[in-house]
Amino acid sequence: MADIELKRLKASEVVLKASRLARLVGHTELTEFLGFERNGYPTDGSATTWIGRAGRWADREKGTFYTHSIAKVEAQVESALQAIDAMRGGGNYSGEMALVASRGHDERILHSSAALSTWTGICGQIVASVYDMVTEIYHELLFSELQASLFAGTQEKVDGALASASGSALEKIERISDRLRDGDPESVSQALTTCRRLIDSSADYVFPARDEPYEIGDGVNLKVGPQQVLNRLQAHTHACGASKSRRDRLRRTLADLYDRCSAGTHADVTIDEARFVFLQTYIALGEILTLSASEDGES
Template identity: 45%
Template sequence: MDRQEEALRLAEALLSDIELSETSTPKRVMKAMRLARLMRDTAAQEWLGFEVNGLPNPGTEKSQEWMTRTGRWVDDEKKRGYWVPSASVEATMNASQGALQAFSSSVSLSGDMIATAMRERAGSINGYTKNVREMAQILAAVDAQLYEYAGDVYAELQFSEVQASLFEQSRVAVDATLASLAGDALKKVESVSERLHSDEPEAISQAMSTCRRLIDSVADHVFPARDEPYDLNGQELSVKKNAVLNRINAFLHTSGVRGGRADRLRRSLSDIYGRVSTGVHSDVDSHEARYLFLATYVLLGEVLTLTASSD
């Protein structure tokens, strides 16, 4: 099981745990801490650390914010509140609940001081009841934060998993098509992938040059160059060797691609070809270069699968 898959399962388990109240809040905190480590989420590890080790008093701006989010303040102006971790909060609540159960047992009071004893007993009951209520509210607020975090991680990983699955399915189809229809182009994909791991300008330039040659290779395959123009809806379209985009557009037309899809493919091809051509010389960093490669790969994959469908 890889890290992302483990994180997805852990997030789902944490959500179920909170929904069904299967364990205590401190145990959920530890589970969430593991989730944050798997996600390499340092920000989450910081606030979860408050629930594991307690909050620094008087605290930092972040710890005071966490005091507010978990309802720990007794007097926020004087910075008085419950700075202890969730395990201590739960222990206080359990102890107070135990004391209340003891008071609920039948007690025989008599003598001259019965009124004083009754007042003290009532005061103790009120104090323990207040403790239980306040501690329960803090734990509920912590659980709410854990639930929100687990839900966000779960949604993120689910989306990532769906995207990865869709991309993998497309990749298999595209690679198979590239291998059968444009074997040389497939070799170029491997070289692009290697070069994009480098931030060196020369490596980026070479990668963009390879992307451009990849588009050229696909154009050569789907619509070989010819001297006579192509009739595209009554307009003569040059389809000579250097008219790479025109030849791909002519292929789309011969494949029966019309309307919005044709417009999208034409615009995308024009934009990408322009950027990778620019990137050969300058103006493209490694981050954009990676996305340009992915966009080129996906777009040409769609074009080549049109060929496969047509064949």
């Protein structure tokens, strides 16, 4: 990207360098485009999209375009520059044909200038198209790196919190993963049941059952007995000092997940849905458990 932005490379050099990038990251579209630029364009209509992206149409209505490779396009640019340079300053004409000769000279300059404009335009359009795709690759790689870093850091915290919440929590996660890989309906149902039990064990850890209700403000009391798993998780987030909006979001998320995990024991659930239910459960529990860890660390 810097080579293009600072104009350190010719168009043909940009194509070669981008070809290496396309090969390293396995970018199919960029590889195809640059293959045409290196070797020239076929006339069978298979490269129509790239002809437009490279600004190579001579007459779109007639279907004519410039098939030259980028190396030959640059050669045409150099030829036009040399022709214009050779004709610069005008000719020394005299006699009866001076006017005709002068007009011919001007026409040749105009022709060379038009050719130069066409070829340099193609070079510029090729570089611009390469830049657009390279920028997309850059942002994808940047996001992937950031995403991997965020997920790795979050996973470490969540796994540690789950390990504290239940000595068998990580074993439960491993069993869920194995069952979801199997993909058969029975394995999916078992995985969702295990996922629900993971929510239960987390609630038992952060907020053990009580006989007396828990007041969350405004005269609202929550039953927090053994069967009120979601209420106990809600009470825990309140006790940790989480904002009402955050508590409400976590409550809604866990209620939906708990219902879906329960439905999975007697209703058809696709393998893809089961995977997302597990991931969302893992993240929601991780947020609740690390909220506890955060509060403990601040106190």
